[in-house]
Structures are given as structure tokens and as C-alpha cells.
Amino acid sequence: MTEYVNFRQRLDAVLRTMNVKQVQEFLIAEKQWSEGQPADSEFAMWMMIAGSPSLRDLHERAYEWLITHGHEEDAAAFLARDKKPGTKDGTNRGKGSSPSGMPKFGGKKSRSMQSANTPKRQGPPKGKRER
Numbered sequence: 340m341t342e343y344v345n346f347r348q349r350l351d352a353v354l355r356t357m358n359v360k361q362v363q364e365f366l367i368a369e370k371q372w373s374e375g376q377p378a379d380s381e382f383a384m385w386m387m388i389a390g391s392p393s394l395r396d397l398h399e400r401a402y403e404w405l406i407t408h409g410h411e412e413d414a415a416a417f418l419a420r421d422k423k424p425g426t427k428d429g430t431n432r433g434k435g436s437s438p439s440g441m442p443k444f445g446g447k448k449s450r451s452m453q454s455a456n457t458p459k460r461q462g463p464p465k466g467k468r469e470r
Contacts, residue, residue: 351393357400359384382410389417 346369353365362384366372377383382405388394389401398417405414 347393350387351391354384354388354391354394355397357384357388357397362387382408386413389414 350365350369353361356362359381363372363380367374372380385401385404385408388397389405394401402414402417405411405417
């Protein structure tokens, strides 16, 4: 566990630079990535920033980057996760969740974000209940 915590702290320090080349070099040196992988390392970097609880101060920038680069569904997944109730400040601090609050983007949500946040109906279609 200590090994992972150490790795995570070093990764977060490199992610904080928001420098794709430094992130690539770090992850290749740590044998987490190989040359040319992943294909879109800038997208991967912003996803890691958005998913890191200790980079909370960079989450809004990550969400904005994801949305402005055609990754509305990915941004919506983080927004939905951050909206889940859990603690008195409205953030969910359970295992694997982010302590970040809802970022303020202003304006209306894009149509793709609205549909991504719409809960899916569970169970069999109406009128076709199992007996």
C-alpha cells in the first residue's frame, strides 16, 4: 500500500504541471505506459486530473478541457459522480470517490451532458413484466 501511495503522490505532482510530455515521461519511466501509448495522452492526462481527489483545485479546468475537446460524456461521468450525496457539503467521500464539489460552468448544459445525466430505466419494458 505504501508503494502505491508513494506512486500516487509522485503522479499527482507530475499531473499538477499539466504538461503532457512530463506526464508521458513519468508514466513510461514507471512502466505504466509505453512509447506511443495511449494514443491520446493529453486526454488521458486530463482524465487522470479529473479523477484525482488530491487535484481538486484542477478539476474545473479538467472538466472544461474535456467539454471543449468533445468529451462531454466523460466530463458528465465525473460531474454525476461529484453530485452524489454523501457528506454535509454535498460531496461523496466514499471509497474511490472524489472530494471535489460541482464545478460552475455557467449557462445551460449541452444536450449530450443532459442525456448523459439522465438515469436509465431499470427492469423489463413496460407491459412486459416477468411472471
